Amino acid sequence: MPAISASVPGKIILFGEHAVVYGRPAIAVPVEQVRAKAIITPGIHQPSGSVLIQAPNIKIEALLSELPAENPLAATVRSVFDTLKISHPPALVIRISSTIPIAAGLGSGAAVTVAIIRALSDYLGRRLSNEQVSNLSYEIEKLHHGTPSGIDNTVTTFQKPVYFQRISDHQVIIEIISFPKPFTILIADTGVPSPTSITVGDVRRAWIERSDYYEGIFDNIAEVVQNARKAIESGSIEKLGELMNANHQLLRELDLSSQQIENLVQASQHAGALGAKLSGGGRGGNVIVLASELQATELSEILKSAGATRVIPTQVR
Numbered sequence: 001m002p003a004i005s006a007s008v009p010g011k012i013i014l015f016g017e018h019a020v021v022y023g024r025p026a027i028a029v030p031v032e033q034v035r036a037k038a039i040i041t042p043g044i045h046q047p048s049g050s051v052l053i054q055a056p057n058i059k060i061e062a063l064l065s066e067l068p069a070e071n072p073l074a075a076t077v078r079s080v081f082d083t084l085k086i087s088h089p090p091a092l093v094i095r096i097s098s099t100i101p102i103a104a105g106l107g108s109g110a111a112v113t114v115a116i117i118r119a120l121s122d123y124l125g126r127r128l129s130n131e132q133v134s135n136l137s138y139e140i141e142k143l144h145h146g147t148p149s150g151i152d153n154t155v156t157t158f159q160k161p162v163y164f165q166r167i168s169d170h171q172v173i174i175e176i177i178s179f180p181k182p183f184t185i186l187i188a189d190t191g192v193p194s195p196t197s198i199t200v201g202d203v204r205r206a207w208i209e210r211s212d213y214y215e216g217i218f219d220n221i222a223e224v225v226q227n228a229r230k231a232i233e234s235g236s237i238e239k240l241g242e243l244m245n246a247n248h249q250l251l252r253e254l255d256l257s258s259q260q261i262e263n264l265v266q267a268s269q270h271a272g273a274l275g276a277k278l279s280g281g282g283r284g285g286n287v288i289v290l291a292s293e294l295q296a297t298e299l300s301e302i303l304k305s306a307g308a309t310r311v312i313p314t315q316v317r
Helices: 070-082 107-122 129-145 149-159 194-210 211-234 237-253 259-272 294-305
Strands: 004-015 026-042 050-053 060-063 093-096 163-169 171-176 181-191 275-279 288-292 310-316
Touching: 004 107, 004 181, 004 211, 004 237, 004 275, 004 288, 026 107, 026 149, 026 211, 026 310, 050 070, 070 093, 070 107, 070 129, 093 107, 093 194, 107 129, 107 149, 129 149, 149 163, 149 171, 181 259, 181 294, 194 211, 211 237, 237 275, 237 288, 259 275, 259 288, 259 294, 288 294, 294 310
Parallel strands: 050 093
Antiparallel strands: 004 026, 026 093, 026 163, 050 060, 163 171, 181 288, 181 310, 275 288
16 A cells, blocks of 8 residues: 655744733644654554554654554554544554644644645545544643643644634534735744643633633734734734734733843844734744835845844745
């Protein structure tokens, strides 16, 4: 049987991170410049039923039977077998690679999960729907993030810009957003890993202690998201930049910024960027900067001078 592969982009949240965990909306887009890939090949020299998982990026090479239940790669494979009611799979090799930085707010975990689900189900001749892929990935996201919103698995599954809101465990709003006017985002990496599960957990503990205060901030973020959607759909790029700045200030009030983040935000704003904010979990990871096409090259160099370990330009459309 020939090899089967699936490649999935990373993602960035434009507006609404953290508040989205508490039922508010968020807007996120795929990032095609970084991707996760899963390749399934026959396990020619393996005994029947054995599944070898290779993930050189994180130094894993082990049989599925050797990996613990809580390992996200193993849990993903087992969830596909369970969904397809396969108790004795053919011998196969699953090789996973990724150019998406880990713990940087670019959806690395979700992209790897979706790539495995798509490649494995296709290899087994039982292609799953987008909804099935996203739902399976959401369950694996709980291993990565504890209390995920579901936005990462949604964007990486549908590979489209989305407006996302989880009303309850059984009610989710997912709407594909159209961009009449493409715009340029620079993704500037602080170089500081920041696992989302940690910042999400910290915000939850603070919310439990001061729920009224945090609910007020989440409501303000929701209003920014709604206005951002209007700005996107009307092509008002300058207004979008103002809203990015406003969203960043609200995230600062949630204690999610850091000196490295502030260095990049302030450097871009002083250089005339249309807007800038942290993206994802915060306290590290990435800053996103809204720039005109004429500004992009100069701003990239300014961000590097301000401490960015790398800058990825992406066209949002």
